[in-house]
Amino acid sequence: MSIYNKITAGFSLSAAEPVTSGIEDVIYIFNADDIALTYDTNNPLVITDLTATSSAKVYKFEGTNNSFNATSKLAKTQVGPRYTEEIDFNIAGLSVAVKAQLRAMGYGRVKAIVINNYKSGDSAIELFGAVNGLVLTDAERNAADETVEGGYKLKLTNPDKLREPYPPRALAIAHESGPVTYASTLAALEALAV
Template identity: 80%
Template sequence: MSIYNKINAGFSLGTAGPITSGIEDVVYIFNQDDFVLTYDTVNPLIIKDITAVGTAKVYKFEGTNNSFNTMSKLAKTQVGPRYTEEIDFNIAGLSTDVKAQLMAMGYGRIRAIAINNYKDSDSAIELFGAVNGLIVTEAERNAADETLDGGYKIKLTNPDKLKEPYPPRAVSIAPQSGTATYASTIAALEELVA
């Protein structure tokens, strides 16, 4: 029995952990082909391990003042539901290194991990682009834009006609011994950071 074709639980909103909007000002980005994802066998919406191929690294992008945002939107198609996934963030820089990274993200496929401000959930940490990856679809720079001090506004989203078959996957990585927690997942991600 698949969890995707039958309702199997209910939910209610509680006052103990009210939902909180937004994500933290950090995004972990890595090349799609550089890491292998291991899915939970009971619930494929959960990624339980991320393994580097060779010496590949995860790159950490940090921002300030709510400069990052994520979005997932359902699109009904003839073959079933698909999801458009997006991550918007700002880059306060203008070097040739920044431009080279933007070009690489525009041509190659990447995956991105965001950390929600709402932590009372097994989806506090989410991966975007699990199946089809993400590419830079917008990179806008207005030199006179004082809000970004002339930096770039970036949008990562699915390549044309390649929406995701599932919503963003939860990332929940256990330590060597024990069960997965928020702290163990962050520690595992930080170990992969360049």
């Protein structure tokens, strides 16, 4: 009996480029239907292009002092592995505009891109919610919370019963006239950001 997938390589930790925890204090978020994803034909874990619709916008959320976090958790199901993806971040504000964005993230689906502090691998930039999107599941504001100065603590995660079939996808976008690099991927992302 053959198994569905087979491992094809090993790996070892590098002393020259040790793994670094955490993500940068920036998250790119966009409406799930606004950007089409192009996958590598040989590897479904790699996204090679982001194509925006005419009205699409990628919104950039910036924080400080390691205030953002991303998590991917494996869940074994009867039909195979699934992944719960979560992004925690803070918003230092409580204007009507902020509240409108929170409401939109709670009802609509978004996708989010994070930049890992570890830049030596081919997954330095990752997309969360590639298949099923993410929704805002927690938006907590404690006016007396000095850690976020009375702002909101937010959590984006998969909608109920809709985990992702793969771990977060790697973004690897080539420049028009060159190879795929961390810089070319970041430049393509920044070109879409508002």
